[in-house]
Amino acid sequence: MSRPSPTLIGPTTPEQVHVMSINIRCDRSGDEGTRPGDADHWPERRPALIGLLTREQPAVLGVQEALYGQLSAIEEALPGHRRVGCGREGGSHGEHAAIFYDAERFEALSWDQFWLSDTPEMIGSTTWGHTVPRIVVRVQLRDLATRRELTVLNTHFDHESESARRRSARALTDLLAGGSLPAIVTGDFNAAAHGSGAYTTLVTDGPIVDTWDTAEARLTPAWGTFPDYGAPVEDGERIDWILTSEDITTVRAAINVSSGGEGRFPSDHAAVQALLALP
Numbered sequence: 518m519s520r521p522s523p524t525l526i527g528p529t530t531p532e533q534v535h536v537m538s539i540n541i542r543c544d545r546s547g548d549e550g551t552r553p554g555d556a557d558h559w560p561e562r563r564p565a566l567i568g569l570l571t572r573e574q575p576a577v578l579g580v581q582e583a584l585y586g587q588l589s590a591i592e593e594a595l596p597g598h599r600r601v602g603c604g605r606e607g608g609s610h611g612e613h614a615a616i617f618y619d620a621e622r623f624e625a626l627s628w629d630q631f632w633l634s635d636t637p638e639m640i641g642s643t644t645w646g647h648t649v650p651r652i653v654v655r656v657q658l659r660d661l662a663t664r665r666e667l668t669v670l671n672t673h674f675d676h677e678s679e680s681a682r683r684r685s686a687r688a689l690t691d692l693l694a695g696g697s698l699p700a701i702v703t704g705d706f707n708a709a710a711h712g713s714g715a716y717t718t719l720v721t722d723g724p725i726v727d728t729w730d731t732a733e734a735r736l737t738p739a740w741g742t743f744p745d746y747g748a749p750v751e752d753g754e755r756i757d758w759i760l761t762s763e764d765i766t767t768v769r770a771a772i773n774v775s776s777g778g779e780g781r782f783p784s785d786h787a788a789v790q791a792l793l794a795l796p
Contacts, residue, residue, distance in 0.1 A: 524572045525736050525771045526792050531622075531662050533768060534795060537575035538703035538759055539788040540673070541566060541591075543582045543612055556746035562784065563590050565777030569788060570594035573773070577658075578617040579671030579703030585609040597621050601628040602654040602671070607640040614652050614704070616671045626666070628656035631692070633672070633685040645684045647675035653685075653704075655692060665795055668696055672704040674715060682708050686718035693724055693762075699795055700725065702760040705786065710755040725760040728791040732770035740772040742787045749774040749787065759791045766794040 529535045544559035545551045551558040570578070571594045578598070580591065585604060592598070595617055602615035618625065631637040633651040634644040641650045653672040659665070670692065675681040686706075693700055702725060708715040710727060720727050729735070741753015761767065769792040776782045 525773055526573060526575075526769060526790050528574050529576065529792060532794060534577060534793045535573070535575045535790065536577045536701055536703065536759055536793055537573060537788055537790045538579040538581075538671070538705075538757055540581040540705040540757060540784060540786040541583050541587060542784040542786065544584050544587050556782065557785065559587065561781055563587075565781045566590055566783035567594040568777050569773065569775065569783050573788075573790065575790065576619045576622050577669055577701065579614070579669070580617070581612070581614050581671075581673040581705040583613040583615060585613065588613065588615065591617060595619075599625070601625060601656045602630055605632070605641065605650040605652045611650065612673070614654050614671050614673045616654050616656050616669055618656070618658055618669075622662070623658040623660055626657045626659055628654065630654045631688070633674075633681070633688055637688070645681040646678040647681040648677070649675070651675050651681065651685060653689060653692070657698070667699045667701065667795060670700070670702045672702070672706075674704065674706045674708060676707045679714060682706070683714040683718060686715040686723075689719060690723055699765050700762040701765070701793070703758070705757050707756055710758060712754075719760060724762070726763055728759045728761055728767040728793070729755065729770045729772075729789075732767040732791070734769045736769055736771040737773070740774050740787055742772060742789060743785065744774060744782075744787060745785045746782050755789075757786055757789045759789055761793065764796040768792045768794055
């Protein structure tokens, strides 16, 4: 079983941005759900997630599958951060693909949320063959020290429909098209890096690059990002990615498979991290 690891990246200099993406796995501890002792039991995973975020202190964090009641764990670990994004069923309802940012470092100039469908502004819409709503959150940030601006998008693609994932990837490229700012895209894409239509659309034939591939240094083995509470698998599928526009330099990249002090993993997914240098 994995043990707690030392900080992989942690706080950074003003010239660099530490970005993390993690699917925190929704809380299923209600009636007929998980029970104490289950690997998936949120009340017992919560301290491990708080510990991970407290150690790493990402300046920008994209989360997936977060129910409203789980957001307090992130706020406890990152009390200086602010959040953008609402539930995929509107307001506080349903899973969130929220973006947290360090409010001492950045200010949000604008943000919006789109549903991955033919009607992107209709709350809860699904038109591409997926049965649950899928969303993307976008925020424009300004660095308070350097005044540099950047765009961050966070998303969670469908887990069943390949067609929906391809359409979602095209929707993201449309959102990025014509943008003049450096861009960062985080998410659980439910698709293998280098082996899926979504990756081909976004990266291979698309406008952005994969930080794991372009990093000047990799701090960890190439773990698969969905260990499902099991032992991490080296060279497993990477379905969680941090992508950037080509003008951003990836200094370091990591896939964090550490667990809490009692061997409790914070999620069935591994966190992915990148230390970025903006142009």
